[in-house]
Amino acid sequence: MPDIAALRKQAWDAFEQAGLPTTRQEEWKYTSLARIGSTLGEAWWTAADPASLDDADIEALAIPELDAWRVVFANGRLIRGATHLPDGLTLSPLSELLTGNAQQAAVALQWQDDAPLFNGTLAANSALAEDGLCLCLTDGVKLDKPVYMLHIAGNGGASHLRHGLWLGKNSEAHVIEHYAGVNEEPGLTHAVTLVHLGAGAHLYHDRLQDESPKHFHLGRLHATQGRDSMLSSHAVGLGASLSRLDLAVDLAAPGASCILNGLYMPTGRQHCDHHTQIDHSAPHCISREHYRGVLDGRAHGVFNGKVVVHQGASGTDSAQSNANLLLSDKAEVDAKPELVIHHDDVKAAHGCTVGQLDDKQLFYLKTRGMSDEEARQMLTFAFADSVLTGMRVPAVRRFIEKRAFSKLPLGADAEAMLG
């Protein structure tokens, strides 16, 4: 039996030794975590008090009209589980596994002794995560509706969450991670999701970070893909004062493919950082990545898209694009595509743009009767929405569109525009 307490201590020691990443590290050049430490102090690693939320509180934040198995976390603890699960699907709270099935907890959360702890924040998560969801899907099982994980952050303290999504061979699932909250005191959400896709498995994964503008958010998604498996990811960053998402995909077996789409829309003084890494470790894998940013006010956006083509990865086909729209001359974006190629016989393309709204398009819309503001809003929306067109469930896409719209200057008219 693995000794959870010993593993936690090992992780904590690693965290203490490495410390938090600093801006001297290339991967953290544009994002300083110092503000989290200075704002939260001890609360950085102190678990937030369990929140008491009633059904009305939950419904007010949840995606409406979504037919899904819903699991709700508040301040990092599971408060509502899902029922009526089909055969082949298990949704186990980490908190239960930690006391009842340490073996499964250790495996599901990759707490093996030799597992690399990556960096300071992941080690801290290993040491501190109290709860999370371990989703296991048996070979060949295809879910006919999504699993919806709603995370609600409350006042103060930190929520360290660790999720594991394990999809057996040829299984298929759609998982939605939604991070929300209306807290007025700053707090931290630190959520790590580890994904394992068996051969031929398909995962549709939507991640919406829409937390309170006082909040801090550190997110991570690590996926390892088996032969001919497929991951379709949409990551949207709208909320939090400072947020960072690290998304890493290892195309570890031949024929695996991934689509990574993302949208970030920081306004005011928000800081929003998306770091992605795709490893082409095996031959004949396909990756497609398309991230867009809309930045207003004095916001700061960061996009780093790294694609590594490893030796032996013949027939790699990779394309990446990143486009940014600056709505204000005080907004700033640091965008960096990074291609590292260790193999010939590779098709790889990447492009990155930063710009403003197109004058010709604005004029065209105005000659049709749009006001200047309306025309700007419409073009901004169209720009942002293009990365959402592949989303699978209309209720989720519609909800994200509305939330994104509410951040634009004419937010109130958004519903009319969405028809």
Added chain:
Amino acid sequence: MLKIENLHASVDGKKILKGIDLTIKPGEVHAIMGPNGSGKSTLSNVIAGRDGYEVTAGSISFHGKDLLAMQPEERAWAGVFLAFQYPVEIPGVNNVYLLKAGVNARRRHLGLEELDAMEFMQLVREKARLVELDQAFLSRGVNEGFSGGEKKRNEIFQMAVLEPSLAILDETDSGLDIDALRVVAGGVNKLRSPERSIIMVTHYQRLLDYIEPDVVHVLADGKILKSGDRTLALELEKRGYDWVREEAAHA
């Protein structure tokens, strides 16, 4: 309806229009012809209110109001429509949504009730038939992936839906094959009415075989050098523009 007096305009400090006088009455169709670079498109853009065109002298009054003091969208609400020479592709903005927003913005401005979704779709379907536009185009992004002919047809379709009192067709015939030209011109003819005036900017006589103008003007070197009836266009086709220039120089 439209009265342009002594209009001078520059682009990037370069004088393009050098004293245009033009009066158009309700229901009239005027063709403005001229060689490339004569200022035809500049005139269209100045009437529609595009940025980057500086009016240095003169005036434009539309239904008795000072058009030059209005924003482009205010001109649209007042009834001005520009069919673009190069219609812009706007991926992600739905054709029907754009038109609904345009129609209702204008109705609000005129103090009319907005059309609801049902009424609007009825209007749109009826107008799409008028210009033989495939219904499938309606739900696509504005001009997104349209062929040249489809874009021009979409412009006339928008004109049909927005029902302007003054439509400027800027080189609507360019890039059209003869079948597409026939459809587009047919749409325009159906939209002719005693209240609606049309300015056709073109350098080919061909369009005028399909849409018969009341008046033909020759624009060259930033001025209207000669005006006449349809036969002037035929003469231009035969003799080119130089004789008009020479005539004007000796006048």
